[in-house]
Each structure stands twice: as structure tokens, then as C-alpha cells.
Amino acid sequence: MSLYHETASLLTTPSPTGSLKSRIYNPNPPTKPLKSPPAQIYALAFESSKWSPILKEVVEHSQLLHLERKLTPPLAILLTHDLLLAKKGIALPASHGLRVAVERHRARLQAELSRARVRRGCASLEELRGVVDGGVDGGEVHPRWIRVNGLKSSVNEQLDTTFRGFEVVKDVGEVMKAVSPFTGKGKGQGPRRVICLDPHIPNLIAASPGSMDFTKTAAYQTGAIILQDKASCFPAYLLDPRPGDGDVVDACSAPGNKTTHLAAILHERRRDQQKILAFEKDKRRAQTLVKMVRTAGSDGITVVHPGADFLKTDPFSAEMSRVGALLLDPSCSGSGIVGRDDTPEFHLPEMATSTGGGKNGSERNSGKKNLKRKRAPSPPPPPTAATVLVDDDGTETVVASEKALEARLEALASFQLALLQHALTFPHATRVTYSTCSIHARENEHVVLAALRWAKTQTPSLNYSPWRLLPRSAQIRGMRDWPVRGDIDACEGDEEAAQACIRAQRGDGRGTMGFFVACFVRDLVPGHTNTSGSSGDAAAIQGGDDDGPYVRDAEGRIVRDEQGIPMLKGSGRKAVDLGAVEGDVEVRFGGDEEDEEDGPFERDSEGRIVRGEDGMPVLKGGRKDDEEDEEAGGEWGGFED
Ligand SMILES: C[S@@+](CC[C@H](N)C(=O)[O-])C[C@H]1O[C@@H](n2cnc3c(N)ncnc32)[C@H](O)[C@@H]1O
Numbered sequence: 001m002s003l004y005h006e007t008a009s010l011l012t013t014p015s016p017t018g019s020l021k022s023r024i025y026n027p028n029p030p031t032k033p034l035k036s037p038p039a040q041i042y043a044l045a046f047e048s049s050k051w052s053p054i055l056k057e058v059v060e061h062s063q064l065l066h067l068e069r070k071l072t073p074p075l076a077i078l079l080t081h082d083l084l085l086a087k088k089g090i091a092l093p094a095s096h097g098l099r100v101a102v103e104r105h106r107a108r109l110q111a112e113l114s115r116a117r118v119r120r121g122c123a124s125l126e127e128l129r130g131v132v133d134g135g136v137d138g139g140e141v142h143p144r145w146i147r148v149n150g151l152k153s154s155v156n157e158q159l160d161t162t163f164r165g166f167e168v169v170k171d172v173g174e175v176m177k178a179v180s181p182f183t184g185k186g187k188g189q190g191p192r193r194v195i196c197l198d199p200h201i202p203n204l205i206a207a208s209p210g211s212m213d214f215t216k217t218a219a220y221q222t223g224a225i226i227l228q229d230k231a232s233c234f235p236a237y238l239l240d241p242r243p244g245d246g247d248v249v250d251a252c253s254a255p256g257n258k259t260t261h262l263a264a265i266l267h268e269r270r271r272d273q274q275k276i277l278a279f280e281k282d283k284r285r286a287q288t289l290v291k292m293v294r295t296a297g298s299d300g301i302t303v304v305h306p307g308a309d310f311l312k313t314d315p316f317s318a319e320m321s322r323v324g325a326l327l328l329d330p331s332c333s334g335s336g337i338v339g340r341d342d343t344p345e346f347h348l349p350e351m352a353t354s355t356g357g358g359k360n361g362s363e364r365n366s367g368k369k370n371l372k373r374k375r376a377p378s379p380p381p382p383p384t385a386a387t388v389l390v391d392d393d394g395t396e397t398v399v400a401s402e403k404a405l406e407a408r409l410e411a412l413a414s415f416q417l418a419l420l421q422h423a424l425t426f427p428h429a430t431r432v433t434y435s436t437c438s439i440h441a442r443e444n445e446h447v448v449l450a451a452l453r454w455a456k457t458q459t460p461s462l463n464y465s466p467w468r469l470l471p472r473s474a475q476i477r478g479m480r481d482w483p484v485r486g487d488i489d490a491c492e493g494d495e496e497a498a499q500a501c502i503r504a505q506r507g508d509g510r511g512t513m514g515f516f517v518a519c520f521v522r523d524l525v526p527g528h529t530n531t532s533g534s535s536g537d538a539a540a541i542q543g544g545d546d547d548g549p550y551v552r553d554a555e556g557r558i559v560r561d562e563q564g565i566p567m568l569k570g571s572g573r574k575a576v577d578l579g580a581v582e583g584d585v586e587v588r589f590g591g592d593e594e595d596e597e598d599g600p601f602e603r604d605s606e607g608r609i610v611r612g613e614d615g616m617p618v619l620k621g622g623r624k625d626d627e628e629d630e631e632a633g634g635e636w637g638g639f640e641d
Contacts, residue, residue, distance in 0.1 A: 003036040003091055004098065007044045008074035011346045020045055040091070045346075048081040050132055052347035054120075055080050058112040059349040068101040073348040076102075084113050131210035142338050143175045143206040143511040145198075145230045146214060150264040151297040153224035155203055162219040166193045166211070172511040178208040200478035201233045203264070206511060223295035228257045229338070231504035231515030235327050235435040236261040238502065238519050240476045245324035245431060246274060251310040251423060252330045253278040254285035256292035262327060263298030276302040277323065283307040310419060315426040325431040326423045330416050332436035332443050333409060336514020338506055409442040416443060420451045424459055424467055424520060431470075435517035441490035444516035445501055449491065451520070463525055469500035470519040484510070486518070523553035 010023060024038045024045075034041060048055070059065060059076045071079070079102040082090045092099040102109075113125075122128040148155050159168075169175060178194035193211040198204035207214070219225040236258050241248050248266070250259045259278045266274050278293070280286040286306030293302050310328075313320065416436070423432045434451070436443050448469070455467040472480055479502060486501025488494075504515040 002096075002098070003040055003044065004075055004078045006034055006036050007041050007048070007078055008072065010041065011045055011049065012074050020049075044078060044082070046344070047085070048078050049344040049346040051081055051085060052077055052345070054113070054116050054128075054132070055084075056347045056349045057116050058084070058109055061115070062105060062108045062112045064102070064105055064109065065349060067105065070097065071101060074346070076349060077346070080109055084109060126213070130213050141176050142209060143172055144209055144211070144214060145228055145233075145511075146205045146207060147201075147226045147228045147233060147261065147264075148203040148205065149224055149226050149260065149296050150203060150268045151260075152222065153219065155197065155205070158205070158219060158225060162214070162217050162225060163195055163205070163207075166195045166207070169194050169196050171196055172198070172206045173509060175206045175208050176509070176511055178211075198230060200482050201230060201237055202478070204230060204233055206230070221295075223260075223297055226257065226260060226296065228261070229513045229515075230510075231336075231512040232257055232437070233261055234479065234482075234502060234504070234515065234517045235329055235433045236265055238470075238475060238479045238517055239325055239327050239431055239433045241266060241274065241325045241431070243274070246322040246428065247324070248274060248276050249310075249320075249323050249326040249423075249426070250276055250278045251326060251328045251419060252280065253304070254280040254282060254289040256289040256296070258327055258329055259289065259302060260292060260296035260298045263293075263296065263301050266301060274301070275322075277305065277319070278302055279305045279308045279310040279313065281307065281309045311422055313422075315422070320426060321428070323426050324428050326426060326429055327433050327435075328419055328423045329433075329435045330419045331412070332416065332438040333412055333440060334437055335439045336437040336504070336506060336516075338513045406442075409440055412438075413442050413447055416447050417450050417454075420447060421454055421458070424451060424455050427461070430464070430522055430524065432467075432520040433517055434520065435515065437513060437515050439505075439514040439516075441487055444503075445486050445490035445498075448501065448518045449497070455520075461522075465523045465525060467520045467522045469497055470521045471496060472499040475500075475502075475519070484508070486516075521553075 010020075013023075021042060024034070024042050055077045059073075059080055064076050064080070065071055065073065068076075075098065079090055079098060082088075083102050083106065090099045090102065094100075117125065117128045120128060120131060122131060148158050159166075167178075169178070175194050175196050178192040192208060194208040195205050195211075198206060214220050214225065214227060217225070220227070239248070239262070241262070248262055250262060253259045256278070259276060262276050266276070276298070278289065280289050283306060286304065290304050290306065293299050293304060315323075416434075420432075420434050423429070423434075426432075434448060438444060452467065452469070459467060472485070474480075482502055482504075484503045484505055486498040486503055488498040491498040491501065501516065501518045504510070504512040506512070506514045
């Protein structure tokens with residue numbers, strides 16, 4: 001059986017179980033071994049399915065099935081695909097009957113493809129490829145998310161170069177609507193090139209699918225832009241590493257989207273003295289990570305540990321002694337990933353069409369022989385989550401029943417919990433994000449709650465308060481504003497925990513993949529020293545960092561002792577001895593910062609206090625702190641930075 005017959009039979013199996021990949025590589029129940037290379041069958045099946053809405057028109061309008069009686073509808077699509085779109089053409093000997101049957105209609109098929117392209121308003125085949133790759137034909141409309149890499153470029157620079165000529169619209173809904181060379185407004189006008197700047201994640205842009213093949217741009221090839229789903233940007237942004245956090249661990253790093261995002265965040269906040277320690281267990285994937293880190297220009301601040309199992313790291317080793325924040329994004333079921341388990345529908349040409357054939361064509365098509373020809377089986381229904389799991393490392397597991405799915409999720413959840421527990425044992429860590437691209441509560445809220453329960457008894461520390469979830473109100477602004485939160489039932493009715501958890505859902509109009517993230521935090525107990533961030537502390541003591549010289553808790557509030565005295569970073573000293581003079585500390589009069597959600601001072605979008613040119617904090621309402629001091633006339637209100 002040829003490659004084409006095997007692929008046709010695979011694509012037309014009635015009621016298939018599992019995704020296309022699993023049916024080729026790991027069929028359940030087992031089928032006869034394939035004669036053609038599985039990778040070749042997969043590529044042909046996937047690509048032809050993707051193009052099949054267009055190829056269906058080409059085959060129908062060219063009358064191919066009526067002119068070549070030995071072709072079946074699936075064979076016609078597969079062979080036409082390779083003839084018109086594959087680099088090497090039809091993979092059969094030149095004299096093979098099927099190849100000859102299709103090649104003799106090359107000109108006619110080519111002309112029909114050009115017509116189909118023009119009908120879609122595309123000026124070139126490349127443009128049409130962009131539309132098809134963007135999932136417009138048959139797939140779910142999903143924007144192309146592009147993160148501008150602050151280590152290499154800026155949003156303004158990219159707007160002037162890569163996105164020159166793009167229309168800037170106000171939200172992602174408009175971006176998603178702009179894909180309509182087939183439907184709606186853009187019909188017949190070619191794909192509109194539309195972008196919007198994301199309101200939640202800095203430096204993130206959503207572009208209309210099919211507007212451009214960004215992988216071919218100089219910006220992508222030089223690491224100035226990175227293609228990364230919006231939801232996948234949540235963990236590094238939510239982790240929000242601060243100067244006092246010292247080094248940051250990325251526990252499960254490859255391919256490196258979040259590692260490079262962390263690096264960009266540290267760089268933008270001028271925290272290059274902090275290092276990222278990136279672990280990746282899989283050696284092959286670690287190579288991709290190394291490449292990505294280099295291309296993104298993050299190699300200066302990232303130490304990659306290729307082939308290293310995070311579970312085997314010693315949190316008490318010298319290398320880890322400065323680690324104050326960890327990002328944990330372990331392997332998961334991948335159930336939230338867009339386009340992973342969705343094989344595009346395989347569209348088949350109609351047998352008895354007269355389209356484009358005129359009267360003669362219809363008459364010719366009505367012959368007895370034609371009527372006898374077997375009807376093509378209907379296209380396979382898409383696989384369901386209950387039949388296949390494609391994890392985010394690309395591993396597929398066919399699960400034949402709900403019970404098997406449960407067992408698989410259970411196994412993943414225990415592995416995820418073990419990694420999370422390990423992260424929570426780092427002696428100087430005060431922030432840990434846990435994320436998955438899974439939609440299952442079993443891998444998300446349940447793991448988080450189990451880790452919190454475990455941490456209460458297993459990680460007691462004299463230096464730190466117990467681990468807790470960073471509440472929504474204390475999250476960095478974009479994350480606080482993001483409306484999709486954790487599942488309240490999965491959080492056992494705990495509204496606060498559900499609000500602290502962040503979810504993203506596929507297909508809800510916000511243009512993201514399915515995702516989950518939560519941040520664990522704990523505070524340094526007053527009087528104790530966090531030794532994790534010596535570099536950050538040094539800067540803080542000299543007054544050189546951006547959140548002042550005092551120890552702050554995970555929510556940015558100044559930590560005070562029982563008498564209300566702020567603790568100085570690094571030294572564990574009190575900021576001032578009440579019996580002594582104010583000296584080098586700044587004394588603030590007026591309301592206590594804890595009276596308000598984020599204190600009395602103006603803060604920027606990242607929660608940092610805004611200061612005037614002289615370095616004085618600007619009070620809400622526009623006055624500087626020293627002006628307030630004079631006006632307040634000496635009423636004691638504690639210290640502020
Ligand atoms: C979800 S992917 C990480 C994606 C990555 N954070 C990104 O944004 O590009 C999970 C990765 O964790 C790796 N991994 C799994 N178990 C690990 C372990 N025990 N230690 C280190 N890496 C591990 C897998 O090989 C896989 O590359």
C-alpha cells in the first residue's frame with residue numbers, strides 16, 4: 001500500500017480513537033504495522049487536512065474526480081496537495097498510475113488554486129499559506145501572541161519595523177475578528193494586518209492570525225521578538241522578582257519561553273546582578289533551551305543546567321544559597337494547549353458536483369459508473385480529552401476511558417506536587433509560582449491546596465511566616481486585573497484562594513490558551529535576615545534599589561517589629577532606635593501606609609513607589625512626602641521609605 005493509500009485510509013477511518021498522532025504512533029487497539037514512514041504519513045495527513053477546505057474547491061472545480069475515475073476523493077486531496085504544495089511533489093515513481101493521473105491535470109489544478117487564492121484576497125501563495133497556518137480555514141481563531149524581548153528591542157522599535165503598516169486596534173477581540181478573508185468584513189480583501197498592545201502583560205502584542213509569518217522576520221531570527229502565548233507570560237510576570245529576592249530558579253525550563261521572559265523582566269528593572277538558574281531534565285530539550293537563551297540575549301544572566309533534574313538539586317547548597325524566587329512550570333497534560341490535539345478536519349470533495357463544469361460537465365457526471373462509486377466516509381470526529389492526552393512535552397498517551405484519564409492525571413499531579421514541595425523547601429525562597437497549561441483542577445487548584453497543607457507542617461521556619469497564596473489584591477497590576485480566576489469548587493469553596501489563583505481559558509474570546517498559575521509567598525519574620533539577595537540587599541542599603549532600604553513582605557508592605565519599627569534590609573537591624581535620633585532614615589508623618597491597600601504613595605504599574613527628581617516619594621494626590629511632613633506638623637505616623 002502506498003503512502004497515499006495508507007494516509008487516506010487513516011483519515012477516513014470511521015469513529016477513530018485518539019488524536020492523529022496517537023493513531024499513527026501508538027494505535028489503540030493495535031492495527032497492522034504501517035509500511036510507509038510514520039512521520040511522512042503524519043505530515044501528509046496533517047498538512048492535507050489543513051489545506052483540505054481549499055483543495056476541496058480545487059478538486060471540485062477542476063473536475064478531477066470525473067476525469068480520473070480511479071481516484072477516490074481522499075486520494076484526490078492528498079495527491080493534489082503534494083502536486084501543488086509539497087516541495088518535492090508527489091512521492092511516487094514518475095510512471096506510477098496515480099501520479100500520472102493527477103500530473104496530467106497540473107495546469108488546470110494550478111489555475112484552480114490561483115482562483116481559490118484570489119477568492120480569499122491573497123496576493124501570493126505565501127499569503128495564502130499564512131492564512132491556512134493561522135487556522136482560519138476550519139481551525140479555532142487564535143491570535144498570534146508576540147512578546148517583544150526587552151533585552152534586544154522595544155515595542156516602539158518593533159512598531160516601526162516588524163509591524164510597520166499594521167493597523168493598531170484597541171483590543172484582542174478586534175484582532176481576532178480581523179482574520180476574515182472568508183467571512184465578515186474582510187471578505188475578498190485579503191487578511192487584514194491588525195495588532196493590539198496587550199493591557200495585562202507589558203511588551204506583549206496580539207496580531208491577527210495569518211497576517212504574517214513572523215518566524216521569517218529578522219526580529220524573530222535575532223531574538224527581538226518571541227512567539228509566546230499570552231497566558232504563558234503570566235508566571236514570570238506574576239513572580240515579579242524583586243531585588244531582595246536574589247537569584248531566581250526556573251525549575252523546568254525548556255524550551256525557554258519563561259526563562260527568557262524572566263531575563264527580560266530582570267533586565268528591564270535593571271536587576272542584571274541577579275542570576276537565573278535554569279534546570280531542564282531532558283538533554284535534547286535542553287539544547288533548544290540553550291539556543292533560545294542565546295538568541296534572546298539572556299545568556300549573560302542565565303546559568304543553564306542541561307540534563308539536570310530539579311528534584312535532585314540541593315536547596316541548601318552554596319549555589320542555591322542566594323535563591324529567593326522560583327518559577328515552576330512542570331510537565332502537565334497539556335490539555336490547555338491550542339492546536340495540539342486538534343487535527344484539522346479533513347474536507348472531502350463532493351462526488352456529484354457540477355460546479356464549474358457547465359451543462360456538459362453535469363451530463364458527464366451523471367453516468368452510471370459514477371453513481372456506483374463508493375461514497376467517501378464522513379470525516380472523523382475530533383478526538384476528545386477522554387481519549388487522548390498530549391502532554392506539553394509532546395508525549396501522547398492514549399486513554400481509553402474516563403478511569404484511565406483519571407489515573408493519568410493522578411500520576412501527573414503527584415509528580416507536580418513533588419516538584420512544588422521541593423521548590424517550597426528552598427531555605428531563602430519567599431516567592432514561588434506554580435503553573436501548568438492544563439485545564440484540569442486535578443493538576444491545578446488541587447496541587448496548590450495539597451502543597452499549602454503540606455507546607456504548613458513540613459516547612460516551618462523560624463525566619464519566615466508560613467507559605468500562603470499571594471492574594472489577588474497584592475498581585476502585580478496586570479495579574480490583579482485579569483478577570484479569569486481559579487475554580488471555587490476546586491478550591492473547596494475558599495473564595496480567597498480561588499481569587500488568588502489565575503486561570504486562562506481557550507475559546508472564551510480572550511485569545512489565550514488554557515492555563516493556570518498561582519504564586520506562593522511567605523514573609524521574613526522581623527528581626528531575621530534574608531541571606532538570599534546579597535546583591536539586592538547591598539543596593540538597598542545604599543538606597544540604590546527601587547523599593548527602598550526596608551525589608552518588605554511579599555505584598556510590598558514594610559515589615560515592622562512589635563513596636564512598629566521598620567527593619568532595614570540585609571542587616572536585620574531596626575531602621576531606627578526610638579531612643580536615638582532619626583539620622584539617616586527618612587521619617588514620615590501622616591497616615592500609616594497599611595491604612596490603604598498599597599500605601600499613601602503614588603505607585604507605577606508595577607507597584608513601585610513613584611519618586612520626584614529629588615528621590616522623594618510622591619504622595620497620592622500629587623504632593624511629595626516632605627511637603628506632607630511639613631503640613632502634618634509633627635503628628636507621628638511611623639516610617640516610610
Ligand atoms: C511545560 S515544559 C516547560 C516549558 C517552559 N517553562 C517554557 O515556558 O518554555 C516542562 C519541562 O520540564 C521538564 N522537566 C520535567 N521534569 C523535570 C525535572 N524533574 N527537572 C527538570 N526539568 C524537568 C520537561 O522536560 C519539560 O521540558
